[in-house]
Amino acid sequence: MTGTVSRRRFLGITGTLGAMGLVAACSPTPGGSPPRPAATGGGGAALLPTYQPFDTFPPDLTSGNPGVSPGYFTYPDPPTAVTSRVPASGGPIRALTFTYDPVAPEMSNNALWQSINEALGTDLDLEYTPAAEYDARFATTIAGNDLPDVVAVKGQQQQMPKMLAAKFSDLTELLSGDAVLDYPHLAALPTPSWRSTVYDGRIWGVPVPRSLIGTVLYTRADILERAGLSLQPGSLEEFTEMAKALTDEREGRWAFGQTPLTVLLETNGVANTWSVDDAGVFTFNGRLPGYEQALADAVALNDLGVVHPDGNAAQNTQRNEWMMAGTTAFQIGNYAGWPKFYLQGAGIDGFRLTGMLSPAREEGGTMVRTAGPAASHFSAVAAQDDPERLAEILRVLDWLAAPFGSTEYITRRFGKEGETFTLDGPDPVLTPEGVNQATLPVRYITENSPVIFESQNERAVRDQFDHQEAGLELTVPNPTEGLYSEAAASEGASALQALTATEQEILLGNQPVADWAAAVESYMSAVGNKIKAEYEEAWAQLDG
């Protein structure tokens, strides 16, 4: 549940600074980290689906680091079909998910949706809510006992293993190991992304994979270049000087739209919410001296006046607009939002967006980075009586995960040629109607392994690729990824709220930094120690 808190806090209601730091870093959504072969709840590596990537469509940019998404300058030409038969023939498939986009036109007025249905051989009856309201919708759907066939499971819920067992289909037999090869596009989803679907040693869904790069300090490179500033400062001092140079209060310009606590935490060597030592002992990172130092640095940065004075009152969308308008030079957000900025920046002369890495505190010091989750969430399949129906639903999910480069991908993302998209060379480009219709959130049911592609914008592809390559080098694996703590899911949220509230008061200057230690200790005694013990036990089971 804490993952939900962080996202909601982060994106919407309060837009708190608190979210930026502890809570944003705190998302327990299990993600991927290369060194961990095993899965949640005691399931061994053998449980996870066999990974069989597609190599039909060679990318323009590839990295030795398997976590870095491949980059494409153009859409593979010619696109080829990767499925040989229509996946479904039965009744409509109902799916429930969420979106960060505006509502798409309904099925009867949506050619893109209709072409997906045509390709699937059945109606994809998709219901969705704004992401911020999804938890309530999920809870009422579960409580109401009228489950759609496919349901997005976002964050960790109370009694998660029992809830999944009571309501959803166990997919282990169908997807574990080589069984997944019957669904080749699901087999091409990265292994780390599957970990979030495993509870009690069973597979409960199909992930929506994400790049491990996680949270990005988006940087208006064009503004920095005009000001003659480096795109990658080497120390906190240089970073601070840069922020001062980018701020001109009289002109209504500031460096940041919010206090960049996530950056300052990494600058002080704090990555992720928990860390683990070789003996399997977990530490809550709020207790590290670096955390308190980061808070002090954040307050100092606030005092310099380099943060937008209404930043704390603003919603995240407002902060995005500030950066796009040049009111601020930076914005902090999830990596998945990167391509949207190019749409918004299309009219800006010389617009260039890069990601800045958090500098080490001292020049030449060690840089670290918090790991992003390997999956945004997963889609579970409601308990089914008929095995053939279950296989049909999985075939549909498999179709929805068809790789970049396929004709299926074009149908899913761009719809129908001439109606919702046109071809610009090999690249499909949405028409104005298509732009509206493409907000249909099929991609939040499941989708292919992430790729980097920007039509006619080679530099944008390179900028994203370079940021991933440089950032993932520094990423510290999140030790709680793939672990489930009942205390964290049930009692953790409320205690974390109290801690976040203190963090926020400190950043607002209403409380001294010295109050942090006491707040952390009361968090630990309220629930932190229990979570720690549960993580340690789960960790020992996995590695022991």
Add this chain to the structure above:
Amino acid sequence: MSQLVDRPRRTSAQKDPSPGATTRPPRLSRQTLARWRRDRLLLLLAAPGLVVVLLFHYVPLLGNVVAFKEYLPFLTIAESPWVGWENFRVIFSGDPLFVNALTNTLIITLIQVLFVFPLPLALALLLNEVISERLKRTVQSILYLPHFLSWVIVVALFQQILGNAGMVNTFLRGHDLPTFSIIGVPELFEVLISSQVIWKDTGWGTIIFLAAISRVDTSLYEAAAMDGAGAARRLWHVTLPAIRSVFVLLLILRLGDALTVGFEQIILQQGAVGVTASEVLDTYVYNHGIVGGNWGQAAAVGLTKGVISVLLVLGANKLAHRFGERGVYHK
């Protein structure tokens, strides 16, 4: 409304049922049947409304049982385990966060009842003095408008105008004048949200008072003027006594909402000011109950709030009776 104001008070003789009536119940029920037959069309008209009230207001009350359970959405309410008064512990355990939320709520309530609640009356009296009907209507329409804006818009408007980078401060900064901070200052939070309530709802609140004022018999004003009463005396001795019942009625109803001080309005502004200054009961329930999935605790606090509100309404009503007012219902 006018019925409430004008209907004569019941005498004690009317209140006591006559001995004859109690000894002959069959005749009474025949009367009742006859009344029902007579009013059957009206009763039929009322039926859908009654069904809606029962279905959507009374049946869901049963869900309050969650306050005594550890409710998990994937189990049914019946299957969730009983936990007795465990969910209520937060209210009585002296948890500093809860106490802080309760204190803030009470302070905001006090400010709103003392300073915000009487404003529509004052505005209605001023409007009543406007002689030109056209001007009065125009002013009224303008005053009603903010009521129809959602809190998101109102909060954004205040931020755009009064924010640290808002219109006013940007102007001041551009002219090298000292700037000021209102938004984001914990000490001013109560003032800020009360100002927003005043701006948004004072105009709307005048409607009932204007209706009540318009019912005052004009001959009373004439008589008072003949006796040499000036405007102030006419206001004091004619207008205010005539609308006293309405004022008391609205005050009692307002007390029923005493512990509800604007969830949406406040949660939208928590980020700017921090929770110490801004946490109220409703946001506490949201932040600790709903967000954390502690539905039982959220229900317990909500149920307690409801019980306190009922007690406040009953108490205020009793007090109103003491002072010879009719209150919400008859004695």
